[in-house]
Amino acid sequence: MRGTQHIGITVPNVDEAVDFLVDVMGCESFFSFGPFGPFDDDWMAKNLNVNPRAVIEIITMVRCGNGPALEVFQYTSPDQDANPPKNSDIGGYHIAFYVDDINVATDYLIENGVQVLERPHPLTGGASESGGL
Template sequence: MKRIITLITFLALSFGGMVQAAGINAAGVDHAGINVPDLKQAETFFHDTFGCVPVTHIGPFDLAALASPDGKKQTGSVSISMIRCGTGSNIELFEYKNAQGSTVMPGMADIGASHIAFYTDDVKAGVAYLKSQGLTILGEPITMASGDTAGETWVHFRSPWGSDMELVGYPNGKAYEKTSHVRLWNPKHPAE
């Protein structure tokens, strides 16, 4: 019996899938959500910079009528847009008006801080484009020379409203791929 389980596990991992543990059988990441100060500005930025296309728009919704996860009474309204970006996950944009939320952007090391990474085969050309648009690049592109991610180049930048974002590329793959049976999802090969 142990050999059969080992064989099934090996076959599942060999074909790029992972054996799902108990719990939710998630097919993948549907979307990442981010709060933005201006929905139209964010849609334009994502479209003009990365080719993302706005697909759905809902709201504004009165926050007082919506349940709050923390049980506090909410004020203001929220409008929501879902955008499609290439072969990757969708991005859900939230614009809150007259709400009581913080307007301070979380720092990179703050709990709850997050970022979205956009794949490109040419990170340096991407940096040149972002600079031409007046965006702040946080340091210089770093190419990993060793370890599991050897072959990957990345750099962080700030969106027009100050969110931390990233450009990442690994056109020739990453070092871990030579030894691991499980592959990270790759936007260039989304079905693998």
């Protein structure tokens, strides 16, 4: 393996997600396509482990600095659960970005209408302090 190429994230609205990633976070959208499906066979189930009648309405690739690209999906599916997972749920996720000043970055997010749960808590000692997390 050479590294991570992209991470896929399913969102309820690709346009809103990409607008946020580009306009607020400063990422670059570089490729979109879709819809993908529906298929008359079980291709979606066999290849993506989703309902055979699922459709990927649109996929947009977004690059954020030097990290892996984000592949932002918008699905429709007969068995779709519209409730996003919590971080503690199986399939829960988060994305972390490098910034030069965490407090300035937090203020910027708040000024741009992003809900910030709490101010940053510096982690001291061990791997977390050296960026090893």
